[in-house]
Amino acid sequence: MPAAVVTIAQQKGGAGKTTVVVQLATALAALGHRIAVVDIDPQASLTGWMRLREEGAREVPGLRFAAVGGWRLSVELDRLAREADLVLVDTPPHAETDARLAVRDARLVLVPCQPSPPDLWASRATFELAAKEGREALLVLNRVPPRGRSIEEARRAVEEAGWPMLGASLGNRQGFVQSFGRGLGAVEGEPRGAAAEEARRLAEELAARLG
Numbered sequence: 001m002p003a004a005v006v007t008i009a010q011q012k013g014g015a016g017k018t019t020v021v022v023q024l025a026t027a028l029a030a031l032g033h034r035i036a037v038v039d040i041d042p043q044a045s046l047t048g049w050m051r052l053r054e055e056g057a058r059e060v061p062g063l064r065f066a067a068v069g070g071w072r073l074s075v076e077l078d079r080l081a082r083e084a085d086l087v088l089v090d091t092p093p094h095a096e097t098d099a100r101l102a103v104r105d106a107r108l109v110l111v112p113c114q115p116s117p118p119d120l121w122a123s124r125a126t127f128e129l130a131a132k133e134g135r136e137a138l139l140v141l142n143r144v145p146p147r148g149r150s151i152e153e154a155r156r157a158v159e160e161a162g163w164p165m166l167g168a169s170l171g172n173r174q175g176f177v178q179s180f181g182r183g184l185g186a187v188e189g190e191p192r193g194a195a196a197e198e199a200r201r202l203a204e205e206l207a208a209r210l211g
Helices: 017-030 045-056 072-083 097-104 117-132 150-161 174-180 194-210
Strands: 004-008 035-039 064-067 086-090 108-113 136-141
Touching: 004 017, 004 072, 004 097, 004 194, 017 035, 017 045, 017 086, 017 108, 017 174, 017 194, 035 045, 035 072, 045 064, 064 072, 072 086, 072 097, 097 117, 108 117, 108 194, 117 136, 117 150, 136 150, 174 194
Parallel strands: 004 086, 004 108, 035 064, 035 086, 108 136
Antiparallel strands: none
């Protein structure tokens, strides 16, 4: 995989940006890729997860990590892109300047979205921002319920909007929550579980997309 910066962005809070970053990072690392993660969100959820990971000193694939913002962001992304195969950036709501800069510096923007009308409506602003910056954006369905028509309805709504979307998605599973609380990804905490399989499928699709 050639070195690339992938920014995970969404205007609406609670879409699960950090979950997507963590699951992609750990699944790709388990596949042998050199991964860096960057936290530019003031809520610092990714930073907290990384602290748990480091304190645990577990025998899991290492991840490069940075918490940075402002004028240093572009410089740090350039540095990490030289050291890793893929840099994943966890952003705040993109009304903030740092999120806009992270979209501008990205090769690809992933837009996490729960399969609900408010989340789908909120995604439009992120696609418009990516288009304004000349960046490709892909929707990622996240926290998909195990039953119901919501995912089919969401896919139809995305098709009607004309937004490209990854085929793989992440379900609303305890495997993601429990592994996160231990500083792990699902592929590390419950490698044979359904959550781990979803994370692997998403990682493999992203890797194939990036070439």
